[in-house]
Amino acid sequence: MEEFLTEEAQNLFKKIQNEFQRPVSDKGEALAYFCGNSLGLQAKGTSAAISEVLNDWAELAVDGHFIAGRRWYDYPTLLTPSLAKLCGAKESEVAAMGTLTGNLHLMLVSFFQPEGKRTKILMEAGAFPSDHYAVETQLKFRGLNPSENIIEVFPREGEDSLQTEDILKAIHDHSDELALVLFSGVQFLSGQAFEIQAITAAAHSIGVKAGFDLAHAIGNIRLELHQWNVDFAVWCSYKYLNGGPGSVAGIFVHERYASDNSLPRFGGWFGHDESRRFLLEKGFNPILGARGWQLSNENILSLAAIRASLELFDLVNPDLLEKRRNLLNYKLQEIINQFQEILTITPKSRGAQISVKLRTGNEKALFAHLRDNGVVVDFREPGILRMAATPLYTTENDISKLEAALKTFFRGQ
Ligand SMILES: Cc1ncc(COP(=O)(O)O)c(C=O)c1O
The missing domain is CATH 3.90.1150.10 (Aspartate Aminotransferase, domain 1)
Structure with a gap:
């Protein structure tokens, strides 16, 4: 081979x-390891990358935020060039932050805007349970009944995966009642890679946004999220990105929303205008781009582990x-x-x-x-x-x- x-x-x-x-x-x-779809292996550079942060913490304590060789304050941005490359995105469109399900909630707050008859979310049948729970609870939070407002696309009788034409048809069939299309990039159980570009185009053709769970896609399949016009995406980094158990996750938000202050969103201080973050003022003013959705200072030990793996991706x-x-x-x-x-x-x-x-x-x-x-x-x-x-x-x-x-x-x- x-x-x-x-x-x-x-x-x-x-x-x-x-x-x-x-x-x-x-x-x-x-062992011969075939579980990278679940938890990626540890890069040998991980220990050194984490030790560097531990040493800075030991020697610099609070000053590590600003004077460490790799300042903790900006550490998430060290990962953005590699993440942008893996997503086919601009650096301003990606942020290393939070956890997948938490990020999905943040994205639903911004991109799921039910209005009038358009209240439904279209998903693949058998979507990962956490995505389903996020959607169910978001619907309830907005006073909508999940059993009436989730449309699932099922495989045909006797088949295990979905036909793209059935997904596109379902989007068109429900064009007057959909508020969002939410799919995975690669189905966690069947391993099917969905046609992200075609699904996004179909959603846009009926005036609906399309978001993707890329847990099994990032670091696995080729992604061109910017060019495909995807509205938003979320991922975790413990699978193909080898970031370690429970590692810091990430989001993609298309640049057309970078400065769209009309989008509702939940804010936190790490999404606030960096030049004014420490002025302790009121009035949330988000950073332009995906980082404007970041809530908190991130887990630097985890980011260090991801960085060690991304350095290997960068070689190829x-x-x-x-x-x-x-x-x-x-x-x-x-x-x-x-x-x-x-x-x-x-x-x-x-x-x-x-x-x-x-x-x-x-x-x-x-x-x-x-x-x-x-x-x-x-x-x-x-x-x-x-x-x-x-x-x-x-x-x-x-x-x-x-x-x-x-x-x-x-x-x-
Ligand atoms: C497809 C998919 N979505 C969502 C999740 C949930 O991720 P997390 O627990 O990091 O929020 C997983 C976890 O394995 C997953 O495989």
Whole structure:
């Protein structure tokens, strides 16, 4: 597989693979890790990046905010060039802040404006529960009944993923009652990559805004959020961004809203005009751009961990990253296809993740067998195994290990 990459690219990826910590079994053997869709691996630079902040804290205490080598005051902005690149956005359109679900609430406050007959939110059926809870509670908060105001788009009978034409049709069918379209970029369970640009265009054609949950998309699929005219997006950084458990999340807000003070929003002091932040005055005056939604000073230890991983992303151009992701995915699919007991539910439109079921229904047994054989995938009810070969750190050796474990499970050899 690597032979499809130039020697220079192969060397680059080898170097980057060595920059990640590998989880080990209780026997001390390196595990083949396919769970980057859930929690990315730790970059080796993470300890040093966090230690730097700890040392500054120890030695400078409160002065760390302003005179540390990497000042805490601006630390989130250190991440914006890399995040903007991964999102296909301008730097002013992204902010490292908060948590995914918290940020989704902030975005709904600004971009969900029910009016008259237009009170409904269109989502994919089976959206991540937290998104559903956010939408349900936002509706209730505005005195609307969730069971009447969420429109879900379902896969066709017997199918596991959505057809783009069905999503677009649903948007048009509900054109006079929708107030927002909210979709994920990559579906967390099926691994389907949605056509963000087409969904956004359909929403705009009926005068409705479109927002996206990119938890499984950022650092995974190619994004061009600015050019696609996406209104807003939110993400977490503990999956493909390898930022560590519960790490600081992020938002994208299209630049056309940068100075739109007509948008309702919840404010906090870190979204306030920086030049006046410490004047302790009243009257919220948001920073222009996505940072105007930031509420608080962020967790610097967490930002340091994300920075360590983003430095590795910065070493690879997006085309090359996509190429290796596709090569790994092709190889993984080829292996899965050797076993007729395995049914792939991820459609062709996908990122790094492949989700499968077993025709025999014993997914939990396979999950346990893989784990016993040093291969980490994840299991999700109702019987789906998800595995992601991530371009930054999955190796051919990891894939061979998975193949060997599948053979012993299905063929006993
Ligand atoms: C698709 C998706 N959306 C939202 C969330 C919730 O993220 P958080 O707990 O960081 O708010 C997750 C978490 O895994 C997710 O996978």
